[in-house]
Amino acid sequence: DSGVTQTPKHLITATGQRVTLRCSPRSGDLSVYWYQQSLDQGLQFLIHYYNGEERAKGNILERFSAQQFPDLHSELNLSSLELGDSALYFCASSVGVGSRAFFGQGTRLTVV
Protein backbone atom coordinates (compact mmCIF):
# COMPACT_ATOMS: atom_id res chain seq x y z
CA ASP A 1 0.00 0.00 0.00
CA SER A 2 1.58 3.26 -1.19
CA GLY A 3 -0.62 5.46 0.99
CA VAL A 4 -2.06 7.24 -2.05
CA THR A 5 -5.81 6.70 -2.41
CA GLN A 6 -7.70 7.06 -5.65
CA THR A 7 -11.45 6.90 -6.04
CA PRO A 8 -13.37 5.46 -7.69
CA LYS A 9 -11.45 2.35 -8.75
CA HIS A 10 -13.66 1.80 -11.77
CA LEU A 11 -15.91 4.15 -13.69
CA ILE A 12 -18.09 3.48 -16.71
CA THR A 13 -19.75 6.40 -18.41
CA ALA A 14 -21.15 7.45 -21.76
CA THR A 15 -19.61 9.65 -24.40
CA GLY A 16 -20.22 13.34 -23.85
CA GLN A 17 -20.43 12.99 -20.08
CA ARG A 18 -18.26 14.54 -17.38
CA VAL A 19 -16.51 12.71 -14.56
CA THR A 20 -14.36 13.61 -11.58
CA LEU A 21 -11.51 11.47 -10.34
CA ARG A 22 -10.22 11.98 -6.84
CA CYS A 23 -6.77 11.53 -5.34
CA SER A 24 -5.80 11.69 -1.68
CA PRO A 25 -2.03 11.99 -1.31
CA ARG A 26 0.10 10.42 1.40
CA SER A 27 0.05 12.29 4.67
CA GLY A 28 2.52 15.17 4.50
CA ASP A 29 2.99 15.09 0.73
CA LEU A 30 2.52 18.44 -0.97
CA SER A 31 2.92 17.39 -4.61
CA VAL A 32 0.30 15.59 -6.67
CA TYR A 33 0.88 14.32 -10.21
CA TRP A 34 -1.69 12.95 -12.65
CA TYR A 35 -1.01 10.43 -15.41
CA GLN A 36 -3.02 8.76 -18.16
CA GLN A 37 -2.26 5.26 -19.43
CA SER A 38 -4.25 4.02 -22.40
CA LEU A 39 -4.38 0.31 -23.25
CA ASP A 40 -0.87 -1.00 -23.84
CA GLN A 41 0.47 2.56 -23.89
CA GLY A 42 2.99 4.32 -21.75
CA LEU A 43 2.38 6.59 -18.81
CA GLN A 44 1.56 10.07 -20.09
CA PHE A 45 2.17 12.94 -17.70
CA LEU A 46 -0.84 15.24 -17.46
CA ILE A 47 -0.30 17.80 -14.70
CA HIS A 48 1.51 18.48 -11.43
CA TYR A 49 0.30 20.50 -8.45
CA TYR A 50 2.41 21.56 -5.50
CA ASN A 51 0.73 22.89 -2.37
CA GLY A 52 -2.29 24.08 -4.31
CA GLU A 53 -0.43 25.68 -7.20
CA GLU A 54 -0.07 24.29 -10.69
CA ARG A 55 3.61 23.53 -11.33
CA ALA A 56 3.72 21.82 -14.70
CA LYS A 57 1.46 20.71 -17.50
CA GLY A 58 2.01 17.86 -19.88
CA ASN A 59 -0.15 16.63 -22.73
CA ILE A 60 -3.41 17.46 -21.01
CA LEU A 61 -6.41 18.10 -23.23
CA GLU A 62 -8.40 21.30 -22.84
CA ARG A 63 -11.40 19.14 -21.92
CA PHE A 64 -9.47 18.01 -18.86
CA SER A 65 -8.78 20.13 -15.80
CA ALA A 66 -7.43 19.55 -12.34
CA GLN A 67 -7.10 21.28 -9.03
CA GLN A 68 -5.56 20.71 -5.64
CA PHE A 69 -7.55 21.76 -2.61
CA PRO A 70 -6.36 23.28 0.70
CA ASP A 71 -6.45 19.84 2.34
CA LEU A 72 -4.08 18.76 -0.49
CA HIS A 73 -6.39 16.26 -2.12
CA SER A 74 -6.70 16.65 -5.86
CA GLU A 75 -9.40 16.14 -8.45
CA LEU A 76 -9.08 15.53 -12.17
CA ASN A 77 -12.13 16.59 -14.15
CA LEU A 78 -12.73 15.06 -17.56
CA SER A 79 -15.51 16.51 -19.70
CA SER A 80 -17.10 15.89 -23.09
CA LEU A 81 -15.77 12.38 -22.83
CA GLU A 82 -14.80 10.47 -25.95
CA LEU A 83 -14.19 6.77 -26.49
CA GLY A 84 -10.47 7.49 -26.70
CA ASP A 85 -10.45 8.80 -23.14
CA SER A 86 -10.89 5.27 -21.88
CA ALA A 87 -7.74 4.61 -19.89
CA LEU A 88 -6.18 4.10 -16.49
CA TYR A 89 -5.66 7.35 -14.65
CA PHE A 90 -3.01 7.38 -11.94
CA CYS A 91 -2.11 9.96 -9.41
CA ALA A 92 1.11 10.11 -7.47
CA SER A 93 2.26 12.16 -4.53
CA SER A 94 5.60 13.23 -3.16
CA VAL A 95 6.87 15.34 -0.31
CA GLY A 96 8.24 18.01 -2.58
CA VAL A 97 9.23 18.76 -6.13
CA GLY A 98 11.65 16.21 -7.54
CA SER A 99 11.52 13.81 -4.61
CA ARG A 100 10.45 10.20 -4.93
CA ALA A 101 6.82 9.75 -5.80
CA PHE A 102 4.33 7.14 -4.70
CA PHE A 103 1.52 6.09 -6.97
CA GLY A 104 -2.05 5.15 -6.29
CA GLN A 105 -3.69 2.07 -7.78
CA GLY A 106 -5.47 4.10 -10.41
CA THR A 107 -8.97 4.69 -11.68
CA ARG A 108 -10.01 2.67 -14.69
CA LEU A 109 -12.27 4.81 -16.85
CA THR A 110 -14.34 3.19 -19.56
CA VAL A 111 -16.25 5.44 -21.95
CA VAL A 112 -18.99 3.66 -23.90
Place this chain on the structure above:
Amino acid sequence: DAKTTQPPSMDCAEGRAANLPCNHSTISGNEYVYWYRQIHSQGPQYIIHGLKNNETNEMASLIITEDRKSSTLILPHATLRDTAVYYCIVRAFYRDDKIIFGKGTRLHILP
Protein backbone atom coordinates in the same frame (compact mmCIF):
# COMPACT_ATOMS: atom_id res chain seq x y z
CA ASP B 1 11.11 13.14 -23.98
CA ALA B 2 12.65 10.60 -21.66
CA LYS B 3 16.34 11.15 -21.02
CA THR B 4 17.11 7.44 -20.68
CA THR B 5 17.53 4.44 -22.96
CA GLN B 6 16.55 0.94 -21.88
CA PRO B 7 16.26 -2.38 -23.74
CA PRO B 8 12.62 -3.08 -24.57
CA SER B 9 12.58 -6.52 -23.00
CA MET B 10 14.66 -9.01 -21.04
CA ASP B 11 14.30 -12.53 -19.72
CA CYS B 12 15.66 -13.88 -16.47
CA ALA B 13 15.40 -17.31 -14.87
CA GLU B 14 13.63 -17.50 -11.54
CA GLY B 15 16.09 -17.43 -8.65
CA ARG B 16 18.81 -15.75 -10.67
CA ALA B 17 19.87 -12.13 -10.47
CA ALA B 18 18.15 -9.83 -12.92
CA ASN B 19 20.39 -7.05 -14.18
CA LEU B 20 18.55 -4.24 -15.94
CA PRO B 21 20.70 -1.65 -17.74
CA CYS B 22 19.93 1.99 -18.35
CA ASN B 23 21.82 4.59 -20.35
CA HIS B 24 21.55 8.23 -19.34
CA SER B 25 24.51 9.79 -21.12
CA THR B 26 23.19 13.37 -20.83
CA ILE B 27 22.60 13.26 -17.09
CA SER B 28 23.38 16.49 -15.24
CA GLY B 29 25.31 16.77 -12.01
CA ASN B 30 22.21 17.46 -9.94
CA GLU B 31 20.07 14.71 -11.44
CA TYR B 32 19.29 11.51 -9.61
CA VAL B 33 18.59 8.14 -11.18
CA TYR B 34 15.26 6.67 -10.12
CA TRP B 35 13.84 3.24 -10.81
CA TYR B 36 10.17 2.34 -10.77
CA ARG B 37 8.30 -0.72 -11.90
CA GLN B 38 4.74 -1.37 -13.00
CA ILE B 39 3.23 -4.79 -12.50
CA HIS B 40 0.42 -5.38 -14.96
CA SER B 41 -1.74 -2.21 -14.84
CA GLN B 42 -1.06 -1.57 -11.16
CA GLY B 43 0.26 1.81 -10.09
CA PRO B 44 3.99 2.23 -10.64
CA GLN B 45 6.04 1.24 -7.61
CA TYR B 46 9.14 3.10 -6.47
CA ILE B 47 12.17 0.81 -6.21
CA ILE B 48 15.31 2.79 -5.53
CA HIS B 49 17.21 5.94 -6.44
CA GLY B 50 20.77 7.23 -6.31
CA LEU B 51 23.03 10.11 -7.24
CA LYS B 52 26.50 8.66 -7.72
CA ASN B 53 27.13 6.05 -5.06
CA ASN B 54 25.80 2.54 -5.27
CA GLU B 55 22.62 2.03 -3.31
CA THR B 56 20.91 -1.02 -1.84
CA ASN B 57 17.58 -1.51 -0.17
CA GLU B 58 15.32 -4.43 0.59
CA MET B 59 14.13 -4.62 -3.00
CA ALA B 60 17.17 -4.05 -5.17
CA SER B 61 20.64 -2.66 -5.70
CA LEU B 62 21.53 0.25 -7.95
CA ILE B 63 24.96 0.43 -9.52
CA ILE B 64 25.88 3.76 -11.14
CA THR B 65 29.02 4.01 -13.25
CA GLU B 66 31.70 6.44 -12.19
CA ASP B 67 30.95 8.79 -15.10
CA ARG B 68 27.23 8.50 -14.21
CA LYS B 69 26.30 7.90 -17.84
CA SER B 70 24.74 4.52 -17.16
CA SER B 71 23.37 2.42 -14.34
CA THR B 72 22.19 -1.10 -13.59
CA LEU B 73 19.32 -2.18 -11.41
CA ILE B 74 19.92 -5.55 -9.81
CA LEU B 75 17.17 -7.76 -8.44
CA PRO B 76 19.30 -10.29 -6.56
CA HIS B 77 16.96 -13.30 -6.59
CA ALA B 78 14.23 -12.77 -9.12
CA THR B 79 10.83 -14.35 -8.53
CA LEU B 80 7.79 -14.65 -10.79
CA ARG B 81 6.31 -11.68 -8.94
CA ASP B 82 9.11 -9.50 -10.32
CA THR B 83 7.65 -9.79 -13.83
CA ALA B 84 6.91 -6.16 -14.68
CA VAL B 85 7.89 -3.16 -16.77
CA TYR B 86 10.88 -1.40 -15.20
CA TYR B 87 11.42 2.30 -15.75
CA CYS B 88 14.67 4.20 -15.33
CA ILE B 89 14.14 7.95 -14.87
CA VAL B 90 16.49 10.86 -14.24
CA ARG B 91 15.22 13.79 -12.20
CA ALA B 92 16.73 16.81 -10.53
CA PHE B 93 15.99 16.77 -6.83
CA TYR B 94 13.71 19.62 -5.74
CA ARG B 95 13.61 21.02 -9.27
CA ASP B 96 11.95 18.78 -11.84
CA ASP B 97 8.24 19.39 -12.02
CA LYS B 98 7.54 16.35 -14.16
CA ILE B 99 8.23 12.64 -13.90
CA ILE B 100 8.66 11.52 -17.48
CA PHE B 101 8.37 7.80 -18.11
CA GLY B 102 9.93 6.24 -21.19
CA LYS B 103 8.98 2.86 -22.57
CA GLY B 104 10.91 0.93 -19.94
CA THR B 105 12.12 -2.67 -20.00
CA ARG B 106 9.60 -5.48 -19.88
CA LEU B 107 11.19 -8.10 -17.63
CA HIS B 108 9.97 -11.67 -17.95
CA ILE B 109 10.90 -14.03 -15.14
CA LEU B 110 10.97 -17.58 -16.46
CA PRO B 111 10.07 -20.50 -14.16
